Amino acid sequence: MTGSDLDGRIALVTGASRGIGASIALNLAMAGAKVGVNYHTSREAAEKVVQKITESGGEALIVEGDVSEEGSAEAVVSQVLERWSRIDILINNAGINRDRLLLRMNLEDWDQVLDVNLRGTFLCSKFVMPQMIKQRKGRIVNISSVVGLSGNPGQANYAAAKAGLIGFTKAVAREVASRNVTVNAVAPGFVTTGMVEELSEETQKQILGRIPMGRFGTAEDVSQAVLFLCGDGASYITGQVLTIDGGMIA
Ligand code: NAP
Numbered sequence: 625m626t627g628s629d630l631d632g633r634i635a636l637v638t639g640a641s642r643g644i645g646a647s648i649a650l651n652l653a654m655a656g657a658k659v660g661v662n663y664h665t666s667r668e669a670a671e672k673v674v675q676k677i678t679e680s681g682g683e684a685l686i687v688e689g690d691v692s693e694e695g696s697a698e699a700v701v702s703q704v705l706e707r708w709s710r711i712d713i714l715i716n717n718a719g720i721n722r723d724r725l726l727l728r729m730n731l732e733d734w735d736q737v738l739d740v741n742l743r744g745t746f747l748c749s750k751f752v753m754p755q756m757i758k759q760r761k762g763r764i765v766n767i768s769s770v771v772g773l774s775g776n777p778g779q780a781n782y783a784a785a786k787a788g789l790i791g792f793t794k795a796v797a798r799e800v801a802s803r804n805v806t807v808n809a810v811a812p813g814f815v816t817t818g819m820v821e822e823l824s825e826e827t828q829k830q831i832l833g834r835i836p837m838g839r840f841g842t843a844e845d846v847s848q849a850v851l852f853l854c855g856d857g858a859s860y861i862t863g864q865v866l867t868i869d870g871g872m873i874a
Contacts, residue, residue: 629856631656634708636701638662638691638748639718641670643817644767647843648715648850649673653682655851657713660704662687664718691718691744701751710759713854714752716745716789717767721819723778734781741785742792749796753805762805763854766793767846770813770869786811790865797863806862808853813869815841837870 630652640649641663649659650673659677661684663670670686677684685707689700704711719741722733745766756762771779772786790809797807814820814831820840823831832838849868852858867873 633657633712635713636660636704637715641666644843644846645717646673647847651847653677658683660685660687692739697747698751714764721782726780737781738785742788756805757803760804764807765853766809768809768811770811774873794863809865811867812846813872835870835872
């Protein structure tokens, strides 16, 4: 571990078994934080993330739980608190998509996407907040999406959830600013994880044509921005949305 201004901080990353969440967990650990690695179904992958962190001299705790279920989200936060007695950083990263045009979208597609992306963020934020307020210190970063800013056909549910996260971020930022808790969002464009890899080659080509930098983002691109928002250099930034999209919606 290299260590930096996050030395000794306690972090919880939801959906940290794969993709962007795994990369954020590893980067927070590299910067010196002890990290709760939440997963829902991919236990083996989450164990690998924990192993990578511990092998490089860091500390991590594997935490199973579905963030969209109240009792489960509460248990996820409690396990981190039981282990380290504080919580400095919450990254609301867990997310899913169920893409379909509105005419074909059913209620289940709608509810599932809203439940994981938006309700999960509400629940985890609510459960960490008493501790952050008590500490008079905390950082929450919500993983939104450019789709929440610009919309995207076939993603009415996902765009609504990600736009909802932006309103949530700004409202809560105002509520807790006086307690030295910052709440920000990042809005990644298209990032090469499972989510983008599932798209057809043709769709990927079309999307690339809309990105001025001519490449998809990487999980590392997103993690570095999140790391910045968690660090001391960002202590006066709250209620903001940082777009990470290679200029796509500039
Ligand atoms: P991913 O590779 O599909 O990983 C999703 C993660 O979320 C997994 O770790 C998964 O855990 C977890 N998860 C799903 N449902 C959960 C639940 N109910 N409770 C707890 N964890 C749950 O996705 P990704 O591409 O890394 O995306 C991460 C975040 O970035 C999401 O919020 C996504 O909307 C956002 N984002 C992604 C892109 C992109 O292009 N990839 C762009 C903009 C925003 P298990 O596997 O253990 O179930």
